[in-house]
Amino acid sequence: MSEAVVVERHGVFAEARGGRPRPVLSRRNIMIYGTLAVLAIYYLLPIYVMVVTSLKGMPEVRLGNIFAPPLEITFEPWVKAWSSVCTGLNCEGLSRGFLNSIKITVPSVIFSIAVASVNGYALAMWRFKGANIFFTILIIGAFIPYQVMIYPMVILLREIGLYGDLAGLVLVHTIFGMPILTLLFRNYFSSVPEELFKAARVDGAGFWRIYFKIMVPMALPIFVVAVILQSTAIWNDFLFGVIFTRPESYPMTVQLNNIVNSVTGVKEYNVNMAATLLSGVVPLAIYFFSGKLFVRGIAAGAVKG
Amino acid sequence: MQPSVSIKDLKLDFGNVPVLRNLNLDIGKGEFLVLLGSSGCGKSTLLNCIAGLLEPTDGSIYINGQNVTWAEPSQRGIGMVFQSYALYPQMTVEGNLSFGLANARVPKDEIKRRISHAAEILQIEPLLKRKPSALSGGQRQRVAIGRALVRDVDVFLFDEPLSNLDAKLRADLRVEIKRLHQSLQNTMIYVTHDQVEAMTLADRIAIMKGGVVMQLSSPDEIYNRPVNKYVADFIGSPSMNFIKGSLRHDGEARVKLGQLDFSLNDYSFTRSDFEGEVWFGIRPEHVLFADAASNAPVSFEVKAELVEPMGGLTLIWSSLEGTPFRLLVDGQAKVRVGDTIIAGFDPARASIFDMQEELRI
Numbered sequence: 146m147s148e149a150v151v152v153e154r155h156g157v158f159a160e161a162r163g164g165r166p167r168p169v170l171s172r173r174n175i176m177i178y179g180t181l182a183v184l185a186i187y188y189l190l191p192i193y194v195m196v197v198t199s200l201k202g203m204p205e206v207r208l209g210n211i212f213a214p215p216l217e218i219t220f221e222p223w224v225k226a227w228s229s230v231c232t233g234l235n236c237e238g239l240s241r242g243f244l245n246s247i248k249i250t251v252p253s254v255i256f257s258i259a260v261a262s263v264n265g266y267a268l269a270m271w272r273f274k275g276a277n278i279f280f281t282i283l284i285i286g287a288f289i290p291y292q293v294m295i296y297p298m299v300i301l302l303r304e305i306g307l308y309g310d311l312a313g314l315v316l317v318h319t320i321f322g323m324p325i326l327t328l329l330f331r332n333y334f335s336s337v338p339e340e341l342f343k344a345a346r347v348d349g350a351g352f353w354r355i356y357f358k359i360m361v362p363m364a365l366p367i368f369v370v371a372v373i374l375q376s377t378a379i380w381n382d383f384l385f386g387v388i389f390t391r392p393e394s395y396p397m398t399v400q401l402n403n404i405v406n407s408v409t410g411v412k413e414y415n416v417n418m419a420a421t422l423l424s425g426v427v428p429l430a431i432y433f434f435s436g437k438l439f440v441r442g443i444a445a446g447a448v449k450g
Numbered sequence: 451m452q453p454s455v456s457i458k459d460l461k462l463d464f465g466n467v468p469v470l471r472n473l474n475l476d477i478g479k480g481e482f483l484v485l486l487g488s489s490g491c492g493k494s495t496l497l498n499c500i501a502g503l504l505e506p507t508d509g510s511i512y513i514n515g516q517n518v519t520w521a522e523p524s525q526r527g528i529g530m531v532f533q534s535y536a537l538y539p540q541m542t543v544e545g546n547l548s549f550g551l552a553n554a555r556v557p558k559d560e561i562k563r564r565i566s567h568a569a570e571i572l573q574i575e576p577l578l579k580r581k582p583s584a585l586s587g588g589q590r591q592r593v594a595i596g597r598a599l600v601r602d603v604d605v606f607l608f609d610e611p612l613s614n615l616d617a618k619l620r621a622d623l624r625v626e627i628k629r630l631h632q633s634l635q636n637t638m639i640y641v642t643h644d645q646v647e648a649m650t651l652a653d654r655i656a657i658m659k660g661g662v663v664m665q666l667s668s669p670d671e672i673y674n675r676p677v678n679k680y681v682a683d684f685i686g687s688p689s690m691n692f693i694k695g696s697l698r699h700d701g702e703a704r705v706k707l708g709q710l711d712f713s714l715n716d717y718s719f720t721r722s723d724f725e726g727e728v729w730f731g732i733r734p735e736h737v738l739f740a741d742a743a744s745n746a747p748v749s750f751e752v753k754a755e756l757v758e759p760m761g762g763l764t765l766i767w768s769s770l771e772g773t774p775f776r777l778l779v780d781g782q783a784k785v786r787v788g789d790t791i792i793a794g795f796d797p798a799r800a801s802i803f804d805m806q807e808e809l810r811i
Contacts, residue, residue, distance in 0.1 A: 338534050338536065340532040340533070340534045340536035340609075341534075341536045341538065343498075343501075343503050343523075343530070343532065343536065344530065344532060344536035344537075344538075344594075344597070345538070345549075346502075346503060346522075346523045346524070347501060347503070347523045347524060347528065347529065347530045347550070348524065348549050348550030348553055348597070348601075349522070349523075349524030349525075349550055349553040349554055350524075350549070350550075350553050354553065358538075358549070359538050359540070362540035363539060363540055
């Protein structure tokens with residue numbers, strides 16, 4: 146074997162050809178993947194504990210080995226959490242809260258996105274007089290803490306007779322979703338080339354025709370983003386749910402709180418954890434199934450195109 | 451004859467910035483008018499005003515004798531082609547072509563007839579079922595022209611339609627637009643900053659600067675008799691040589707450029723009584739070279755400082771009386787840097803402007 150001809154100067158190799166070889170176990174790789182692994186474990190560990198505990202029976206939970214996998218897998222806590230755990234006086238489990246949450250989330254998501262997308266479109270494309278003032282007011286609205294507006298909101302709903310009604314809560318969600326969603330849609334529509342809008346006007350299309358025929362089909366990715374943001378936010382909402390509804394129409398989050406925080410009897414950690422996981426299933430599923438679309442939509446909003 | 455498009459005292463301000471100032475323009479039926487100018491001169495703004503996409507601050511616009519100043523774009527009888535094509539991305543080519551007609555509630559079979567007619571003219575029949583994203587730049591622009599075509603309008607507006615295409619496609623589509631105009635005989639208003647497009651396409655060119663039309667004439671007139679130094683400088687590539695000199699009348703009009711002193715007998719004056727400091731302008735392609743220069747009314751020696759061969763022609767940079775002086779010579783001429791060459795010109799082909807207002811003399 147002849148000695149390798151290596152010119153030791155600024156990475157110049159006599160035999161270099163094609164892509165530069167990169168060792169798998171370089172210091173760089175170990176650092177990057179090590180850090181990622183540690184962070185992943187840090188985030189996944191609580192979920193692991195939740196899942197594991199929810200599959201244990203109470204005697205096993207009492208042993209206190211929260212990281213140990215279940216010796217005997219049981220779905221009893223899940224069934225109980227869903228259908229028979231008691232919150233206050235009724236013992237129907239989370240299933241009722243689940244239905245309530247659906248009844249709240251679906252219309253709220255639809256209305257808030259419908260309103261906000263039209264808002265964003267009008268602000269970005271039609272540049273009417275005072276559009277900037279409207280937009281500024283809306284954005285300021287996004288920065289005011291919700292707590293400030295709760296009391297006047299309650300009075301307002303009482304006056305129009307919607308307090309305690311699901312319709313009232315839907316209205317509240319629609320209003321509070323508007324600033325951020327309008328911003329989202331306005332920014333997206335601002336990135337649509339103005340000439341497209343002009344062409345449509347020359348073609349004789351009006352406000353709604355341009356919106357439905359040209360803008361909405363183009364904005365599908367951003368609609369997906371909005372649906373994900375809104376449905377998770379509304380599903381996870383606790384504050385408005387507890388304030389603007391009555392106990393029989395409490396959303397799942399409020400019910401979950403009542404289950405976990407009930408002070409009577411034995412603390413059934415396994416049932417609590419199962420209940421928590423159950424109430425997180427919907428947002429989790431939404432992310433899971435629309436992750437790709439979500440990323441694409443976020444990217445579409447960020448760059449021109 | 452009634453003009454096809456008529457612009458009367460048009461004024462437009464963006465806030466406090468005047469973009470168009472008291473513009474008056476008459477465009478005849480079937481005329482191809484090019485609005486030419488560098489960016490920010492107001493040419494696109496004017497086109498948008500004609501289209502009804504921008505509201506003028508003052509003044510009015512007539513199309514076919516009707517005051518359309520307050521009319522919607524779709525009510526004006528115009529079709530518009532944009533630089534970025536502006537095709538509706540989610541619709542097929544057919545959808546793009548039919549959108550305007552469907553908005554106007556044109557019957558289905560009529561839409562079909564017009565689309566197939568336009569597709570035939572523009573040779574886009576095989577593309578009708580495709581989405582714009584599956585088309586090349588040239589095909590997209592053809593569809594965009596088709597969108598104006600199907601609407602059966604009197605006036606076509608083009609907003610820099612070829613600027614996004616590469617050089618070869620641009621030349622091809624330019625010819626096609628010219629051919630289209632010849633066969634349709636519609637009024638066309640075409641905005642561009644490309645003087646080649648302007649010279650080749652236009653019946654008349656309106657050169658704009660700072661919201662004002664500086665000269666409105668035929669391409670030939672603009673090239674040979676520019677009204678001021680800006681227009682003379684703007685039109686022509688490489689641009690005109692300007693040499694400081696003075697003009698006097700003793701028996702005959704004579705110009706003095708440093709050492710050179712020659713008669714202007716064959717020059718056609720706009721203002722024959724002017725005397726004093728002038729800009730003497732002569733186009734590089736009108737500068738004669740070698741043997742032809744020796745026989746020219748004015749000839750002199752200059753030194754080649756830089757040589758730019760362009761194939762068919764070669765541009766030689768030199769200087770005359772302290773100012774850069776360019777000559778365009780045949781590509782076969784063998785000239786090297788440092789050579790002393792004989793150059794000359796015929797003063798009849800020159801353009802002379804006064805120093806103060808830089809207007810043609």
